[in-house]
Amino acid sequence: SNESKLFKNLIDYVFLCRLQRAKMENYALFDGVGVNVNTLKDTINLGEEYSAIVEYFATFFETIPTMVIDGDTVPCTRNVQRFKEIPNKKGNVKHDCMITFNWQGHILELPFTIEYYVK
Numbered sequence: 001s002n003e004s005k006l007f008k009n010l011i012d013y014v015f016l017c018r019l020q021r022a023k024m025e026n027y028a029l030f031d032g033v034g035v036n037v038n039t040l041k042d043t044i045n046l047g048e049e050y051s052a053i054v055e056y057f058a059t060f061f062e063t064i065p066t067m068v069i070d071g072d073t074v075p076c077t078r079n080v081q082r083f084k085e086i087p088n089k090k091g092n093v094k095h096d097c098m099i100t101f102n103w104q105g106h107i108l109e110l111p112f113t114i115e116y117y118v119k
Contacts, residue, residue: 037112
């Protein structure tokens, strides 16, 4: 049946992926990383609080990353950071950010931007 063929192919795929990963165990430490900024709205009124959730992930959860927003280091948790601020001016607000993972001396930096508009 088609289901059994699909299941067999899936098992073969998983086996080959694990085999390749084992061969590269000491070579590729990161096989999945990412950063995503989620907010309910990208335009707010002056005096209103802007809130965003910064989600980041990597395949190793033994480490807590370092996050820098506009040159200031902020405390982090394992895989999510809540960013809040009340802007004091109108117009476009942009923050240059960096998350740095350090796993046994292997460093991976992920730049990202938080940007919104104040009307």
